[in-house]
Amino acid sequence: MERRPRSFYALTAFFALFLVFLYGPTVTIAILSFQGPQGGLTFPMRGTSLHWFRELFEQQAVGDIWGSFRRSLVLGLMVMVTTVIVSVMGGLAFRKRFAGSTLLFYLIVTSLVIPSILISLGVGLIFDQAGLPVHWAGSGYGAQLTWTLPFGLLIMFAVFNRFDRAYEEAARDLGASPWQTIRFVVLPIIAPSLIGVALSGFTLSYDEFARTLLTAGSYNTLPLEIFGMTTNVTTPVIFALGTLTTAFSLLVIAVFLAVALVMRRRRARQASDAGRGMV
Template sequence: MREGRPAIFYWLALFFAAYVLFLYGPMIAIFVLSFQGPEGGLTFPLNGLSLHWFSDLIAGGGIVDIGGAFRRSLVLGLTVMLATIVISVLAGLAYRKKFFGQTILFYVAVASLIVPSIVTSLGIALEFRFLDDAVKAYGPAWLSEGYTTAMGLFTSGLGAHLTWTLPFGLLIMFAIFNRFDKRLEEAARDLGATPWQTFRHVVGPIILPSLIGIGLFGFTLSWDEIARSSQAIGELNTLPLELKALTTTVTTPEIYALGTLTTGVSFLVITLSLGLFTWLRARRMRHGSNAGSGLV
């Protein structure tokens, strides 16, 4: 006879449902409220159903330049993604061999994970202020004349974001190379492959799914970063900073429309990454089966 489930199962199921509602409920509420009509407010119930606030957002002309902030965040996120992938791969390859100071360098690289984000941002801003003062006081005339600051989107801002994304990329690559079968590289070298050919045709295809994951981490962490950007981004804000500023000035569902668009971009990047990962896995399995059938 079929036995019924114990009571603890239903209590745990209820707890899990409450957890999911607590985790995703606010996001769903913002999605729904962003589709209100022109007379809609910031709370339920809905007042009409339209794309009015999205059209207002795209048209611009509001308190902040949403289009400019969106482009800045997108370009910065893509730059952080590429830099995180390249530096993580190079560091992973370097750590496959022993070298002097590697332990200290590792702890320095991952220390930013435990340092409060606002402290990191303040430290980077302070460093660039020292640099600005040094250039103005001791720099050559052609440089100091009209000089304002070195802080900007792709200087202090890029560095602040990399302090957040690089530790994740490094830890992933270290885990990948720790269990990498070196015999594959040795076989390639025995067949006459150069180091670059070995990486391109052997190592690269194997670690490619992991690189997609690192890129996903890099972009999404940069895309919605606020604390590390707050003091180190320069005079032009990113989209998350503009969104934070709007929370104190905008009293219409336009802010919900902005939140929906930014979240949609994150979901789009995640979907594309998962799709690419699935395609790579299917391609690898297909090639493996073709090679196996060729041996029969």
């Protein structure tokens, strides 16, 4: 058996350290969240229990945990749906060159490199000067779209750049209208990519802090609430909250991946059935 070179072990050790650096803080918080009733915010642990998770479901003296969670969930779903719809429409529009398309593309991408806090400040000022309420479902929603839409559009640009137009031509030859072609041909083919856009839109919104900081108004989203709790809460209940929110994020990712897997198997089965029918 051929021996591996020393560089392999060096790179393996480096990658292991990278994983520790990446996930170590999350694992540390998860461990500290299972402390006993007398536990603190640092090691060593003082017993083990589910005490601080139970505390989350009690009335908190500081913060509005579940209210902020509901707002983040609703806002994430709003941003997700909008991101998917606009990204698909933008991807379809950019399939053909039109006047100003290059300028519009760079304007879209530019929002990714502008400091997030400046966007938050700018959106908040626009709403305030226009006499509109600064609210998480209004100005916060708009500010977060400046973060999620560019990613969704870039994904759709890549998808449609590889899309085989022969499928659309075949549908039109069979008498399908433009809308029927999009609904029954284009959307089913790009469905896995749409799931990716939806997942990125939701997760980016759910975790967004800087763009929401000056646009949420009087009611915090969950990231803002957690940030506020760091200055007031001195018990591991904040670690328990962090553990549950991380678990929720992983659950959302797992659900989206499961949906993508089901759709992939369904398409494979349909293709297999169609192949047997042709035989």
